[in-house]
Amino acid sequence: MIKNPSADIARIKRMIKDKKSVYIRTFGCQMNVADSLVMKSILSDRGFEFTGNLEDAALIIFNSCSIRDHAENRMFSNLGLAMKKNPSAGFILAGCTAKRHGSKLFKRFPRLGAVSAPSEIFSIGEIAEKVIGGGMGIEALAGGVYGFVPRVGDISEYVVIQTGCDNYCSYCVVPFLREGEKYRSAGDILREAECLAASGTKEIVFLGQNVNSYRDENEGDDFPALLRRASEIEGILRIRFLTSHPKDLSPKLIEEFKRNPKLAHHLHLPVQSGSDSVLKRMNRKYTSGDYLKILERLRESVPDIALTADIIAGFPGETDKDFSKTLGLVRKADFDGVFVFKYSPREGTESYKMNDDVKEPAKKERLTAGLALAKELALKKRKAYIGKKVEALFENDDVGHSSQNYLVFKKGAKAGEFGEVVIKGVSGFRLMAE
Ligand code: SAH
Ligand code: SF4
Ligand code: F3S
Numbered sequence: 001m002i003k004n005p006s007a008d009i010a011r012i013k014r015m016i017k018d019k020k021s022v023y024i025r026t027f028g029c030q031m032n033v034a035d036s037l038v039m040k041s042i043l044s045d046r047g048f049e050f051t052g053n054l055e056d057a058a059l060i061i062f063n064s065c066s067i068r069d070h071a072e073n074r075m076f077s078n079l080g081l082a083m084k085k086n087p088s089a090g091f092i093l094a095g096c097t098a099k100r101h102g103s104k105l106f107k108r109f110p111r112l113g114a115v116s117a118p119s120e121i122f123s124i125g126e127i128a129e130k131v132i133g134g135g136m137g138i139e140a141l142a143g144g145v146y147g148f149v150p151r152v153g154d155i156s157e158y159v160v161i162q163t164g165c166d167n168y169c170s171y172c173v174v175p176f177l178r179e180g181e182k183y184r185s186a187g188d189i190l191r192e193a194e195c196l197a198a199s200g201t202k203e204i205v206f207l208g209q210n211v212n213s214y215r216d217e218n219e220g221d222d223f224p225a226l227l228r229r230a231s232e233i234e235g236i237l238r239i240r241f242l243t244s245h246p247k248d249l250s251p252k253l254i255e256e257f258k259r260n261p262k263l264a265h266h267l268h269l270p271v272q273s274g275s276d277s278v279l280k281r282m283n284r285k286y287t288s289g290d291y292l293k294i295l296e297r298l299r300e301s302v303p304d305i306a307l308t309a310d311i312i313a314g315f316p317g318e319t320d321k322d323f324s325k326t327l328g329l330v331r332k333a334d335f336d337g338v339f340v341f342k343y344s345p346r347e348g349t350e351s352y353k354m355n356d357d358v359k360e361p362a363k364k365e366r367l368t369a370g371l372a373l374a375k376e377l378a379l380k381k382r383k384a385y386i387g388k389k390v391e392a393l394f395e396n397d398d399v400g401h402s403s404q405n406y407l408v409f410k411k412g413a414k415a416g417e418f419g420e421v422v423i424k425g426v427s428g429f430r431l432m433a434e
Contacts (some may be wrong), residue, residue: 003220013162014185016308019061020047020048020049020058020059020132020418021049021050021057021058021059021358022043022048022049022050022051022053022057022058022059022060022061022128022270022327023051023052023053023056023059023060023061024036024039024040024050024061024062024063024088024215025054025060025061025062025063025078025082025093026063027063027064027065027071027074027075027095028064028065028067028071028095028096029065029067029373030062030158030162030205030207030242031118031163031178031207031208031209032064032065032095032096033158034061034080034158034159034160034165034207035061035094035095035118035168037151037157037158038098038122038149038151038160039061039063039121039124039151040120040243040273041149041151041152041176042121042122042124042125042149042313043124043125043128043423044213045125045149046125046128046129046205048090048128050214052334053101054082054085054086054089054249054368055085055086055374057086057286058089058090058126059080059088059089059090059091059128059131059132060076060090060091060092061081061091061092061093061094061124061128062075062078062079062082062091062092062093062095063093063094063095063096064093064094064096064097064098064282065095065097065247066097066100066173066177066346067096067172067173067174067342067344067347068341068342068346069287069344069345070344070369071078072097072100075097075228076169077099079091079093079109079427080109080195080227080279083109083111084356084390087111087313088258089127089130090110090113090131090132090135091109091112091113091114091232092113092114092115092116092127092128092131093105093109093110093112093116094115094118094121094124095116095117095171095211096117096118096177096178096242098115098116099117099118099119099141099176100143100176100177101115101180102115102139102141103115103139103141104186106136106137112136112229113130113131113135113136113137113138114127114130114131114135114137114138114139114140115138115139115140115141116140116141116164117140117141117142117144117177118163118177119142119143119144119145119163119178119179120140120141120144120180121141121144121146121147122144122147122149123144124147127140127171129194131170131347140181140365144167146160146163146182146184146424148191148192149357150192150195151192151196151199152198152199153196153199153200153201154200154201154203154395154417155198155200155201155202155203155393155394155395155396155416156201156202156203156205156393156395156401157191157201157203157204157205158204158205158206158207159189159193159196159204159205159206159207160178160184160206160207160208161183161184161189161206161207161208161211161214161226161241162181162182162184162207162208162210162211162213162214163178163179163182163184163208163209164178164179164180164181164182164209165178165180165181165209166180166210166213166283167209167210167283167286168283168350169272169282169283170281170282170349170350170354171260171282171312171315171343171344171345171346171349171350171351172346172349173348173349174209176348176349178250181209181210181213182365183214183215183216183217183295185219186216186221186225186226186229186368187219188205189226189230189421190229190230190233192214192343192388193230193233193236194233197233197234197235198235199234200235200416201235201240201408202236202237202238202416202418203237203239203264203355203393203395203401204230204236204238204239204240205239205240205241205242206226206227206230206239206240206241207241208241208243208244210244210245210246210248211223211241211242211243211244212245212248212249212253213248214226214344220374222252222347223241223250223253224250224253224255224256225261227239227256227260228256231260231262231263231370235370236262237262237393238262238263238264238393238403238418239260239262239263240263240266240405241417242250242268243268243270244267244268244269245270245284246269246270246271246284246290246291246294247284247285249269249294251297253302254297254298254301257298257301257305257397258293258302258304261265262403264403264405265302265305265306265308265403265404266305266307266308266336266403266404266405267298267306267310267399268310269291269294269295269308269309269331270292270309270310270311270313270392271286271288271309271310271311271329272310272332273308273311273312273315273318273322273326274288274311274322274325274326274327274328274329275288275290275318275322275323275325275326276289276290277317277322278315278317278318278322278326279352281315281316281351282312282351283350288325288329291329291333292329292332292333292352295307295333297369304403304404305404306336306337306381306404306405306406307333307334307335307336307404308321308336308337308338308339309330309333309337309338309339310334310338310339310340310341310392311338311340311341311370312324312340312342312343313326313340313342313360313363313366313367313370314342314343314366314367315342315343315351315358316351316354316355316356316357316358317342317354317355317357317358318358318366318433319342320341320362322428323366323369326370327369327370327373328332328350330370330373330374330377331373331377332392334377334381335374335377335378336378336381336404336405336406337374337378338370338373338374338378339374340367340370340371340374340379342363342364342366343356343363378429379426379429382406382429382431383426384401385402385423385431386423386424386425386426387422387423387424388422388423389420389421389422389423390402390404390406390408390420390421390423390431390433391401391403391418391420392410392413392417392419392420392421392433393417393418394410394413394414394416394417394418395414395415397414397415398410398411398412398413398414400413400417401415402431406429406430406431407426407430407431408421408423408427408430408431408433409430409431409432409433410432410433410434413433421433421434422434
């Protein structure tokens with residue numbers, strides 16, 4: 001028996017009209033942004049077209065994030081809403097939430113055609129064909145290999161060098177959702193970067209959960225060697241990377257910062273806490289002293305390097321005193337930017353077994369204090385650039401980023417422009433240049 005013929009007919013009409021039009025929405029970290037770009041390239045290779053309007057789409061893909069409860073719930077409510085707005089579309093839930101909840105999601109969302117784990121992004125073509133053809137209950141939750149797809153790039157583009165994570169910080173779901181660390185071959189990475197450069201990309205941002213543990217299993221390149229080789233690609237003017245784990249930041253990488261002029265002077269180095277007992281329970285494998293020493297070494301070698309970090313407020317057992325140590329470290333570190341997150345217990349992780357004893361008002365208070373300090377430092381750091389020169393790359397007309405990853409605004413600058421600009425003032429968090 002045909003269950004809902006009018007919905008099927010509406011979908012077929014849309015397919016003819018819109019030539020397999022797809023709407024993709026991305027949640028979560030840069031890794032998901034990069035995965036969505038890869039999925040887009042694969043789908044456009046197969047004749048799919050993209051729309052920014054979900055009501056026009058024959059296929060809707062949500063690339064999801066489960067890092068915190070709040071992120072997951074927001075994604076679910078958006079998915080439910082999309083299903084109401086466009087009930088005749090096919091739906092794929094890709095990414096970390098698909099991996100986390102798997103086939104249980106078909107019950108909660110009966111219109112869902114497929115669930116697809118992050119490791120399966122290279123199968124998106126087949127999955128999409130099936131779902132757009134009316135397939136339901138499709139599962140692609142394990143396996144998959146990170147492949148290669150030629151991409152046309154913008155001025156700045158992500159290139160994935162490593163997937164998964166072996167660190168098992170006690171609060172974090174990522175190792176369970178993205179599986180163990182795997183490294184792409186230096187050959188594939190450089191080929192992708194070359195393709196991007198040929199299509200006009202000027203900056204590449206290498207991505208992985210822990211880029212410093214990168215190694216090419218055949219050719220033996222470590223991360224600094226990969227950076228060196230990438231900087232030899234013609235047309236690539238600047239290289240960034242994230243994320244680094246403090247325990248793996250090698251002296252060799254610091255040396256590379258000194259000798260490689262194409263490396264941007266910015267490092268995102270999440271610290272998570274300034275209390276050694278909290279760091280221990282987080283399984284971070286360094287102390288606050290170790291961390292500050294690394295920053296010292298970095299600043300000695302690269303005086304104008306901008307340093308940013310993540311911190312978590314309200315980890316189990318964290319006292320007011322612990323959190324003031326975190327604020328103390330943030331001030332000492334004199335960060336250029338800090339992302340502050342409220343602790344969110346995630347089932348399956350080690351800290352889920354600990355008592356989530358910091359009450360919501362205390363978590364909120366710590367979050368607010370962390371954000372206020374982050375803002376104070378960020379503004380101070382930016383104001384210090386007034387009257388100085390910075391190296392800026394403009395990704396769009398008028399708007400670009402300095403080597404330190406500050407947003408730079410220069411009226412009349414054209415997308416792709418690269419060079420030194422003089423900073424005349426600060427507006428919000430933007431450097432205003434001439
Ligand atoms: N691999 C990267 C990114 C991890 S996720 C890294 O190691 O930094 C990004 C940030 O989310 C983390 O740095 C951490 O600050 C935060 N985070 C992860 N799990 C969390 C949780 N359960 N509750 C609150 N914040 C969390
Ligand atoms: Fe999560 Fe830690 Fe891995 Fe980062 S290093 S993804 S915080 S387990
Ligand atoms: Fe979220 Fe997965 Fe990234 S859980 S933060 S999208 S690795």
